[in-house]
Amino acid sequence: MSIDLDRLYAKLADRADTLQPPTLDGIRHRARQRRRGNALTLVAACLAVLGTALGMRLLLAPSAQVEPLRPVPPADSPFIPFDGAAPPVLRYDSPTRFALSATVGDRSFAMWMAEDATEWVGGVDLTTGRALWPPLSLGKFGDTNGMQVSAGAILLLTEQGFGNPLVKDGSDTVVAVDPDTGKIAWTLPYNFNDCEWALFDDVIVLGCQEKHTVQALDLRTGKARWTSEVGAVQGGINPVRKLAEYYPVHGWSDGPTAGGKVVLHLTDGRVQVRDAATGTVAKELTMPVLPSDLRRQEFAVDGWLYQFVAGTFNRMPLDGSAAPVGGTLAAGASQLHPCAVAGRFCNAVSQGTESAVVTMVDAVAGQTVWRVEVPTQADDVIPSAHGLLVSGQNTTVLGMDGSTLSEIEGSAMWMESGDLLVFDQRNVSGFHLATRESLKLAELSSPARFCSWSSTMLTCPTAEGIAVYRYSR
Numbered sequence: 001m002s003i004d005l006d007r008l009y010a011k012l013a014d015r016a017d018t019l020q021p022p023t024l025d026g027i028r029h030r031a032r033q034r035r036r037g038n039a040l041t042l043v044a045a046c047l048a049v050l051g052t053a054l055g056m057r058l059l060l061a062p063s064a065q066v067e068p069l070r071p072v073p074p075a076d077s078p079f080i081p082f083d084g085a086a087p088p089v090l091r092y093d094s095p096t097r098f099a100l101s102a103t104v105g106d107r108s109f110a111m112w113m114a115e116d117a118t119e120w121v122g123g124v125d126l127t128t129g130r131a132l133w134p135p136l137s138l139g140k141f142g143d144t145n146g147m148q149v150s151a152g153a154i155l156l157l158t159e160q161g162f163g164n165p166l167v168k169d170g171s172d173t174v175v176a177v178d179p180d181t182g183k184i185a186w187t188l189p190y191n192f193n194d195c196e197w198a199l200f201d202d203v204i205v206l207g208c209q210e211k212h213t214v215q216a217l218d219l220r221t222g223k224a225r226w227t228s229e230v231g232a233v234q235g236g237i238n239p240v241r242k243l244a245e246y247y248p249v250h251g252w253s254d255g256p257t258a259g260g261k262v263v264l265h266l267t268d269g270r271v272q273v274r275d276a277a278t279g280t281v282a283k284e285l286t287m288p289v290l291p292s293d294l295r296r297q298e299f300a301v302d303g304w305l306y307q308f309v310a311g312t313f314n315r316m317p318l319d320g321s322a323a324p325v326g327g328t329l330a331a332g333a334s335q336l337h338p339c340a341v342a343g344r345f346c347n348a349v350s351q352g353t354e355s356a357v358v359t360m361v362d363a364v365a366g367q368t369v370w371r372v373e374v375p376t377q378a379d380d381v382i383p384s385a386h387g388l389l390v391s392g393q394n395t396t397v398l399g400m401d402g403s404t405l406s407e408i409e410g411s412a413m414w415m416e417s418g419d420l421l422v423f424d425q426r427n428v429s430g431f432h433l434a435t436r437e438s439l440k441l442a443e444l445s446s447p448a449r450f451c452s453w454s455s456t457m458l459t460c461p462t463a464e465g466i467a468v469y470r471y472s473r
Contacts, residue, residue, distance in 0.1 A: 079419075079430030079472050082458070084442040088465030090122040090135055099461035100450035102149045103250045107132065108452060108459035109154050109179065110466040111147045119144060121154060121177055122466060126457045129468055133182030138175055139164040145172075145192050150256040151201040152219025154179050157192060176222060186222025196232075198239040199256045200276045205239075207232045207264075214264055216279060226279025228264060228272075233289050235296035235307075236265030240273065240318070243302050246338045247384045249416045251452030263300040263318065265289070271305060273318055287316050287324045294334075299345075301338050306363055308336055308345070313363050315343075327366035333359060340383040341400055344369060348381045348390050358390055358398065370402035386418035386433060395422070397433065406436055416455055421471075423448045428458070430471065441471050 090110060099112035108124045117140040123132035142160025149155070156175040161167030166175055166187050174188040195208040203225060207214035212231035215224045239257035248254055262276040265287065273283040287305065290296065296309040306315045307326075311333060314326030339346035343364040350356045356378045360369040378392035387405050388398040395412040397405040397420075408431060410424030420431040422438070428448060430439045451460040458471045 079439045079441060080470065081439075081441050082469040082471050084467075084469065086467065086469070088462055088467040089124050089129060090131055091465035092120075093135075094118075096461075098450075099466065100146060101251070101452040101459045101461060101466060102147065102253055102255075103452040103454050103457075103459055104149050104151070104255050106454065107179070108454075108457070108466075108468065109147070109149050110459070110461065111144075111156060112461065112466075113141075113144060117141060119156065119158065121147070121156060121182075123154075123179060123182065124459065124466065124468055126454055126459075126468065132179070136177060136182050136184070138184075139166060141167075146253075148199055148253075149179070150199050150204075150219060151179070152203070153177065153185060155199075155204070159192070176219065178220070185220060188217070188222060196235070196237050198237050198262050198276070200239065200260065200262075201256050203276050205237055205262045205264075205276055207237050209234060212267075216262075216276060225277065226274075228266070228279075230266045230268055230270075232264050233267055233296065235298045236263075238263045238265075238298050238300040238305075239276070240300045241302075243338055243340070243342060244385065246301070247340075247414060248382060249384070249414045250454065252413065252450070253452070261300075263298075263305055265298060265305070265307070271316070271318075283318060283320060285316065285318070285320050288314065290314065290326075297336060299338055302342055304343075306345075308334070308363075310334070313366070315363055329361050329363075329366060330359070330368040333361045333368070336361065337381070338383065339381065340385060340388060346381040346383065346388065348378050350377045350379050350392075353377050356390055356392070358388070358402070360402065372398070372402045372404075374398070374404070375407070382414065384414045384418065386414070389414065389420075395420075406431075406433060408438075415453070421453065421458075423451070428471070442469070 095115045096112045097115055099110055101108055101110040106126045111121045113119050119138045119141050120135050122135035125132055141158045144159055145157035147156050154177040158175055159172050161173055162170045167173045168189055171189045172192050174190055176185045178185045194210055197204050197206040202219055203216045205216045214228040214232050216226050218225055240259050240261035241257055260276050262274050264272045269286050269289055271285040271287045272281050274281050290307055290309045290312050292309040294310045299306045303318050304315050305318055311329050313329055314324045316324040335347050336345035339360055344360055344362050346360045348356045348358045355373055355375055357373050358381055359371045362369050374390050374396040376390050376392050376394050376396045378390045382389040382391055389412055390396045391411050395408040399405050408422055410422040412420040412422045422429040422431050427443055428441045430441055448460055456472045458469045460467055
């Protein structure tokens, strides 16, 4: 799917029953590949995050002052240490294989899979620090592709539900849970490797190659709002986004698209710009479908539609003011994504276990802007208006010109302020990029995995349940 869940939060990695926890860069890379390859990254992000979450207990020295959980203040403010020993808001009923969280607005949601393969989902109100509703059991599944969260629904992307009454014929199934009540709203059979989608606040636009159609489903009811009888090409369902919407700042997965337009690149070559809620066609254009057996990527960003496949690209303004133009890119310029400068796209490719090569290309001029090697194993570039993160077990922060702004021990992720949250083997820290100052927020008893955050509150799986901490005023 596209990063759009194109990263998509994600980002969704190895099999749910795998007991060896993967690296965070591996999780993000697999999430992005699966989201892009199936075009709800992701990642994040898409957006499918999978793996095993080890137990985590956060400790502070006995003399440290504990900051209690309080309603979120109106403005961003400095980092503060937090009490990681506080009890979780949502407790597991039994030992758990793994868990992940996603934060949207003033609420965090989490899914976890118990050792007996039972999948659970829960929610937390970040303004009060209380559960939104009792955790909901979805029954047993053989596997899962994680979850995507929007205002209208929590979408659990389940697999192999043999014997589960929510699943028909053991197929992959989307289980939609009402985020306000915690009750199952609807289910839908699908195929993760065949389908792609774009997620909005109230609808999901979904297309599967084998069905040769595209539908927009109401997130509250699961009923179709509109249908295209002509299917989309692989990679051809994309929300219309501004460049800043490609900046993941609340964790390793993406949230829904803020705007209300979706672009369908249909198998007959037509490009339709539609209202996602009503299906009304605002503009219809024509753009060639670049032929290839390899994965195709498309992005509708800042008024342009970009298509990439096998080192070839084309682009077209969505207002129809010019015809499509295209060209070729340097070898290795694949698995790209928007990269903080209009018309430019980036990727990272690991070189063994110690380094990665990061490339920025210009999809207007068809040129490589720069290519640099960094001492960080990673297969992902995480953009923002403040720089580019190449984040694996350690992190390199690059400027827009490819220069190194900072090297950080630990896996870092952006916050809206441009500061960073850093997770390493035993610590969570806040990092001010402007001054390169780091503040230790808590000491960990085991690695933090699959956390998410608002501007002030951090939600993390622990050994006992889902905990919420204030890490910023």
